[in-house]
Amino acid sequence: MNTIQQIEKTAQQLLPLYVHQDTDRPDRPLWAHPEIDQVIEALRLLSDVLFPGRHIPEPSNFKDFFIKQLKNTTELLQEEIEKALPFRWIGAAYLHDHKTPEENLYITANSIVNEFLSKIPYIREMLVEDVKAAYNGDPAALSYAEVKLAYPGLVAITSHRIAHELYNLDVPIIPRIMSEYTHSLTGIDIHPGATIGKGFFIDHGTGVVIGETCHIGDNVKLYQGVTLGAKSFPLDEHGRPIKHIQRHPTVEDNVIVYANSTILGGDTVIGAGTTVAGNVFLMESTPPKSLVTRSEAGVMIRTREIHGHGLGI
Template identity: 50%
Template sequence: MANFDISGIVQCLHDARQQWRQAHRPATGEVRGIEFPSRDALAAIVGQLKGVLFPMRLGPTGLRQESEEFHVAHALDSALHALLRQVEIELKYSAALQQCTGADSAGQALAVTQAFGAALPGIRMMLDSDVLAAYQGDPAARSVDEVLLCYPGILAMIHHRLAHCLYQLGLPLLARIVGELAHAETGIDIHPGATIGAGFFMDHGTGIVIGETAVIGQHVRLYQAVTLGAKRFTTLADGSLQKGQPRHPVVEDDVVIYAGATVLGRITIGKGAVIGGNVWVTHDVAPGARVAQAAAREDGVNGHADPA
């Protein structure tokens, strides 16, 4: 019979865990018995919520319109009860790390989950605008149903609209998990903190990166491999990164950014501007301007800016 030195490996794994805990929880010490939110549970919840938001397209196979309301009510009740459990887990986890005692996590979790449920109609309307933008912006799209069922950018936006709501409700870990579920499936990486206006369209989508503090206006269109990132990171006296500072671009209404463009820092891309493919932008772009690949000069961008 093969010998794998199980006891030795187990001891080494134990030592590795202890080393990690001592190094990364110096202030709070080890938090014993803590439970973490479940990726599998959240994937199931989001799956139910897709059917709640779009029952006839993303709901169960064979659903008929006459039973649509029953399905929505049943699936919504199930999803919110399951989400309530995950919210409780995150709030307890956060309280344990901050050494908060006596907090009414159950009451807070219920209030947060109720607020999330109440936000779903607004999320549906925002998603309708995204679907319509994709249909109107892509000549290959034959119908809005094709867009909703097939386009990775729409899948990513369903996750993002849900995740952003969770983020705003003070649940960053749940929000990040929901966002990363779509990232793994589509290759589109949107931080749940990013604020994105109505009618947002990501054509093709693969490789798009949108940072936490990015602000995107209405009717903006991005193509594959666009990055809205940070130019530099502020460090504290101990050398650690300062978190939560605005460090990503502001993209105003009606902007188009073509494939491979990299836009970095807390800069503003003005309304109606067009950013060409594969350019590197680190300074403000005026409303209506067009930025193409580098020509003979650099006016604050790695490209040539012309008025529209």
């Protein structure tokens, strides 16, 4: 068999492996899914709206700049959300929850885009508080501009706050593309489903993992290598992971978690004002204002009467 014949044979063998899994829409092309490059471009355009001057020169006329950027973003998101929407019922079929496909993808996508646009001022307000938290939480930060231009934690939380609003609007795939792209840039992995309050700061950042069902309060600070993860993955009667249940911890207001600590479990609540020292492995809740450290016998949790959150190290 020569090379041309082998190519033809291989191509023929590949065909049955590419049957589309969307049984409700057999007419839909296999490749009709969001384009990664277009989603990333929309994320970049939105980042420039939220922090003008980060990627391009700061505009002289902000209103005109915002209108131009938002129009370009809207065009990209409209098209990519239309491609993503069918995965709502594909995913539902996987979970044996048979949803009725949307009749008009354009109208549904347009409604989502308009709702998302209305959230952008709120995202900006939250990010202003995040910049302040980084500046106030890191003695090495000498200006807000330094935080805006140089801090990977701010890149990660900016992307997350965008992706989270799309996630809340039940947009499939696109929020995850945004979060994983940012993960590849920063080493910070935040699932778009995680709920994060205002004044959030990740110092250094590399290796931080925040799971889908995490609830993080206001003024929380994490250091590098922190994992907020799940204990296990409950399975349904078909042996598949059960979706949309609380699997990840709740971290209340004014908590600090130092480097390389791991906190697991959907029923784990870290009480407000708690400090978790470095290299702690924790699968139980803490009272408010606790100090959690390692000991030879395991984790030690002590109630603190001191003010502030520093460990004095």
